[in-house]
Amino acid sequence: MTTDKIIALVDDSLYAPSVCDHAGWLAGRLNAPVTLLHVLGRREGARPQDLSGTIRLGARSELLQELASLDEQRARLANAQGRALLEDARGLTEAAGAAQVDTRLEQGDLIDHATDRTTDGSVIVIGKRGLAADFAKAHLGSNLERVVRSARVPVLVAARAFRPMTSALVAFDGGGSAMKAVDHICTSPAFTGMRIEVAMADPLPRNAQGQMDEAILRLRAAGLDAQAVTLTGSPETALPERLESAGHDLLVMGAYGHSRIRRLIIGSVTTQMLREARRSVLLFR
Numbered sequence: 001m002t003t004d005k006i007i008a009l010v011d012d013s014l015y016a017p018s019v020c021d022h023a024g025w026l027a028g029r030l031n032a033p034v035t036l037l038h039v040l041g042r043r044e045g046a047r048p049q050d051l052s053g054t055i056r057l058g059a060r061s062e063l064l065q066e067l068a069s070l071d072e073q074r075a076r077l078a079n080a081q082g083r084a085l086l087e088d089a090r091g092l093t094e095a096a097g098a099a100q101v102d103t104r105l106e107q108g109d110l111i112d113h114a115t116d117r118t119t120d121g122s123v124i125v126i127g128k129r130g131l132a133a134d135f136a137k138a139h140l141g142s143n144l145e146r147v148v149r150s151a152r153v154p155v156l157v158a159a160r161a162f163r164p165m166t167s168a169l170v171a172f173d174g175g176g177s178a179m180k181a182v183d184h185i186c187t188s189p190a191f192t193g194m195r196i197e198v199a200m201a202d203p204l205p206r207n208a209q210g211q212m213d214e215a216i217l218r219l220r221a222a223g224l225d226a227q228a229v230t231l232t233g234s235p236e237t238a239l240p241e242r243l244e245s246a247g248h249d250l251l252v253m254g255a256y257g258h259s260r261i262r263r264l265i266i267g268s269v270t271t272q273m274l275r276e277a278r279r280s281v282l283l284f285r
Helices: 015-031 060-093 110-115 143-152 176-187 208-221 235-245 260-266 271-277
Strands: 004-008 034-040 101-107 124-128 155-158 167-171 195-200 224-230 250-254 282-283
Touching: 004 015, 004 110, 015 060, 015 124, 015 155, 034 060, 034 110, 034 235, 060 110, 101 235, 110 124, 110 143, 124 143, 143 155, 143 271, 167 176, 167 235, 167 271, 176 208, 176 250, 176 282, 195 208, 195 235, 235 250, 235 271, 250 271, 271 282
Parallel strands: 004 034, 004 124, 034 101, 124 155, 167 195, 167 250, 195 224, 250 282
Antiparallel strands: 155 282
16 A cells, blocks of 8 residues: 555636546556645635724725625635535546545645645646636646646646546656656556657757667666657657657656746747647656
């Protein structure tokens, strides 16, 4: 029995069922419990403010009392809605294969609750887009990058629909996060029996070929069916095309490893990959 825990972040978005499916699937593979976390905004579940100090005229008293009553009703409804959402998510996660599911309803900043040391698990599962970005295909969830940058564990970004995972494409550049991803794949039961393809985009980074060979040796020593492939074109274009043409179910890659200057000038490769890939993506920092 493992003591690892899967943290799944759920909200009202169309991606929530997929998050539950991914968390349930992972729980079955890892034999791990799942914690479903829903975080209300600072105002959603807040208790009504004490506005008495601002009252100077009697005519305002009735209006302030009415506003305070509305705030209290909103907070109560937000909490009830959050609890109902978590119970629905629990049912979906259990149906997807999780044997133990806990729920947590919190208020405040999502990043604080998702990544603090008391709640860290073996992996965090989050939807690719949130409630506000459901219909904006060019945009990602507003909290996604913050969660990935703050997390000390891998982050699984769930695509809109779950698909059983039998193969994975590893985006490899020879960097530290890429080797961390390879080591994780070698030891995680989630990848047992999967077909693994390790891909680099041409032109290859300096000394990357030797590191690629080392990665393939490690994966095969772990008993995995691992192959190397060199792609032509920019990673942002070549990797999503390879995902589709080779029928992979998952993309594994390092995240947000470039300098702030490069990101300002030409943008983030990670962000572009998340936008373009139609599969779930497992990110390592």
